[in-house]
Amino acid sequence: MKESKEELVKLLEDMLVIREFETKVQKHFAEGEIPGFVHLYLGEEAVAVGACSALKEDDFITSTHRGHGHLLARGGDLKKMMAEIFGKATGYNKGKGGSMHIADVSLGILGANGIVGAGLPIAAGSGISAQILDKDSVTICFFGDGASNRGTFHEAINMASVWDLPVVFVCENNLYGISMPQYTNDHRKGQNIQDVSDRAVAYGISGVTVDGNDVMAVNEAVVEAVKKARSGGGPSLIECKTYRHRGHFEGDPTVYRSDEEVERWKEKDPIDRFVKILKDQEILDDEGYKELRNEVKGRVEEALQFAQESPEPDPSEVTTDVYYGGAE
Amino acid sequence: MKKLSYAEALREAMAEEMEKDSSVFIMGEDVGIFGGCFGVTGDLVERFGQDRVRDTPITETAIIGSAVGAAMTGSRPIAEIMFAGFLGVPMDEIFNQAAKMCYMTGGQAKVPMVLRVPNGAGIGAAAQHSERTEAWFTHIPGLKVVYPSNAADAKGLLKTAIRDDNPVMFFEHKILYNHVGDVPEDEDYVVPFGVAEVKREGSDLTIIATGIEVSHSLEAAEKLAEEGISVEVIDPRTLVPFDKETLLKSVEKTGKLLIVSEETKRGSFASEISAVVAEEGLFYLEQPIKRVCAPDAPVPFSSVLEQAYLPNPDDIVTAVKEML
Numbered sequence: 001m002k003e004s005k006e007e008l009v010k011l012l013e014d015m016l017v018i019r020e021f022e023t024k025v026q027k028h029f030a031e032g033e034i035p036g037f038v039h040l041y042l043g044e045e046a047v048a049v050g051a052c053s054a055l056k057e058d059d060f061i062t063s064t065h066r067g068h069g070h071l072l073a074r075g076g077d078l079k080k081m082m083a084e085i086f087g088k089a090t091g092y093n094k095g096k097g098g099s100m101h102i103a104d105v106s107l108g109i110l111g112a113n114g115i116v117g118a119g120l121p122i123a124a125g126s127g128i129s130a131q132i133l134d135k136d137s138v139t140i141c142f143f144g145d146g147a148s149n150r151g152t153f154h155e156a157i158n159m160a161s162v163w164d165l166p167v168v169f170v171c172e173n174n175l176y177g178i179s180m181p182q183y184t185n186d187h188r189k190g191q192n193i194q195d196v197s198d199r200a201v202a203y204g205i206s207g208v209t210v211d212g213n214d215v216m217a218v219n220e221a222v223v224e225a226v227k228k229a230r231s232g233g234g235p236s237l238i239e240c241k242t243y244r245h246r247g248h249f250e251g252d253p254t255v256y257r258s259d260e261e262v263e264r265w266k267e268k269d270p271i272d273r274f275v276k277i278l279k280d281q282e283i284l285d286d287e288g289y290k291e292l293r294n295e296v297k298g299r300v301e302e303a304l305q306f307a308q309e310s311p312e313p314d315p316s317e318v319t320t321d322v323y324y325g326g327a328e
Numbered sequence: 329m330k331k332l333s334y335a336e337a338l339r340e341a342m343a344e345e346m347e348k349d350s351s352v353f354i355m356g357e358d359v360g361i362f363g364g365c366f367g368v369t370g371d372l373v374e375r376f377g378q379d380r381v382r383d384t385p386i387t388e389t390a391i392i393g394s395a396v397g398a399a400m401t402g403s404r405p406i407a408e409i410m411f412a413g414f415l416g417v418p419m420d421e422i423f424n425q426a427a428k429m430c431y432m433t434g435g436q437a438k439v440p441m442v443l444r445v446p447n448g449a450g451i452g453a454a455a456q457h458s459e460r461t462e463a464w465f466t467h468i469p470g471l472k473v474v475y476p477s478n479a480a481d482a483k484g485l486l487k488t489a490i491r492d493d494n495p496v497m498f499f500e501h502k503i504l505y506n507h508v509g510d511v512p513e514d515e516d517y518v519v520p521f522g523v524a525e526v527k528r529e530g531s532d533l534t535i536i537a538t539g540i541e542v543s544h545s546l547e548a549a550e551k552l553a554e555e556g557i558s559v560e561v562i563d564p565r566t567l568v569p570f571d572k573e574t575l576l577k578s579v580e581k582t583g584k585l586l587i588v589s590e591e592t593k594r595g596s597f598a599s600e601i602s603a604v605v606a607e608e609g610l611f612y613l614e615q616p617i618k619r620v621c622a623p624d625a626p627v628p629f630s631s632v633l634e635q636a637y638l639p640n641p642d643d644i645v646t647a648v649k650e651m652l
Contacts, residue, residue, distance in 0.1 A: 095434070097434060105433055110437075124397060125398035132350075132380065133402055155385075323494050
């Protein structure tokens with residue numbers, strides 16, 4: 001668990017980086033500078049930061065279509081990220097992946113996946129590698145409430161449990177799969193249980209639900225699960241209840257939820273809450289917070305400028321990277 | 329050289345690579361103590377232990393998906409799917425994950441995995457256990473597709489597949505598992521991808537055949553030779569990459585092309601070969617290309633129906649005679 005002043009301020013800084021980065025992406029997508037789809041992580045910052053801060057350098061994560069936050073929390077380079085989202089040659093994926101597939105494999109990121117639920121078996125496989133190669137690495141698998149209804153959820157967690165694979169399955173339950181509510185009192189719902197973590201018992205693993213807008217609560221739960229996984233204790237399922245401030249993707253009219261609901265959740269904003277705690281504990285003052293925000297804004301602004309000024313990919317790149325190391 | 333069955337040759341390839349490289353491991357349904365549904369993994373679990381010869385639950389999606397994850401993190405998995413007819417289940421893991429990961433990440437991710445698949449009909453296994461699905465995967469950029477027709481190639485190609493840094497779909501014909509052939513004993517014996525083999529030289533007509541149809545074609549060529557007809561038989565061995573040069577050179581020489589495949593005809597790899605020659609070798613041809621394939625129907629159960637369904641050496645002889 002994070003305790004020192006530096007560690008706590010770092011958690012805030014990491015969440016602020018996501019907030020500023022995504023806000024910038026939102027703006028420039030609206031202005032037509034960014035092609036394709038973007039799924040913003042705004043509002044869910046505490047999950048990625050609380051979870052990734054429990055990992056070591058040679059650990060792994062699998063990310064999702066809503067993956068900017070995971071990569072940023074893992075220490076991704078802002079310039080390469082922004083350039084990728086802009087589809088530029090200088091981006092992490094040379095403009096071949098875009099927002100949905102942005103990844104830095106050297107940071108242990110096993111792809112950001114456009115197929116909901118596809119990361120779960122991949123995370124299990126990373127856990128198998130730890131056993132085959134006799135390493136103590138742990139893999140965090142991020143996925144949403146929607147993915148928990150896919151067969152991949154069942155097959156991957158079952159496999160991970162059978163073989164005690166060192167994987168922590170972190171469900172970002174943001175209450176909706178696009179327009180489908182995770183749970184309601186009528187028939188229009190993704191599943192007939194309030195807590196995704198209830199499913200853990202079916203696989204013989206531990207499952208907990210935590211407040212996904214409380215970075216300390218997420219971190220505490222994930223630290224414990226990582227420790228267990230690393231020592232051969234097998235996988236865990238951690239459900240983080242959270243909320244996306246924006247629609248499923250930019251341009252989503254969000255007809256499926258009320259303004260009141262959005263406002264209620266914004267009152268539980270993970271950054272505001274954590275800032276208040278740090279101020280109450282006199283770890284951070286108004287001036288310090290302002291400085292931190294300005295510093296982060298500056299970094300994001302620099303990344304934006306880098307992306308805007310970067311060259312487009314050369315058309316000859318269309319058929320490179322189909323196979324690793326060159327041609328067929 | 330030593331005599332090995334196709335199944336034994338595959339097992340030997342896996343054993344040698346596992347001895348040499350501790351990151352190579354096997355997983356699949358009943359590959360351990362049961363020895364594999366067709367006996368291919370045999371006693372490997374006794375030699376390498378259940379950590380490296382992993383019996384999985386019935387979980388095709390997790391087998392392939394986890395093979396992708398294991399391959400991306402430093403291992404070299406050899407995953408077995410029990411029958412080609414089961415490949416519909418983990419299709420996302422093959423075509424969206426394994427095949428695209430390198431490209432989507434701009435060349436960062438390496439996915440060195442082999443997916444072994446018992447392919448083909450002829451054992452009375454009916455429609456869902458007799459599929460020939462190799463063409464599906466040749467349509468997916470990012471995959472390599474391999475289909476050995478004999479024991480020596482089975483060993484040499486599987487070793488190359490295990491050492492390759494990309495996902496390889498490795499098709500094995502069920503009927504061939506018991507076919508015995510001469511296999512080189514050298515541990516460094518490998519067969520490179522993208523190099524076709526001229527199995528028999530001839531001057532009147534070119535046959536290109538895949539999988540079990542290579543032996544059917546050679547049998548037909550032998551019969552035709554007795555009648556003074558000289559047929560060249562080519563085995564591409566790998567469908568992706570595909571050795572166009574060897575085929576085009578042969579067609580230039582003979583002027584006639586017959587393509588033989590056990591696949592259903594429409595949209596088959598036989599169609600792709602036909603398109604390649606139409607595009608790049610049309611003026612070598614003295615007459616239209618012909619294909620001998622299975623009809624566009626699922627594989628029937630009854631032996632009478634199944635034998636009527638499958639291309640056999642007599643069908644090949646008839647087709648060649650029609651072309652001469």
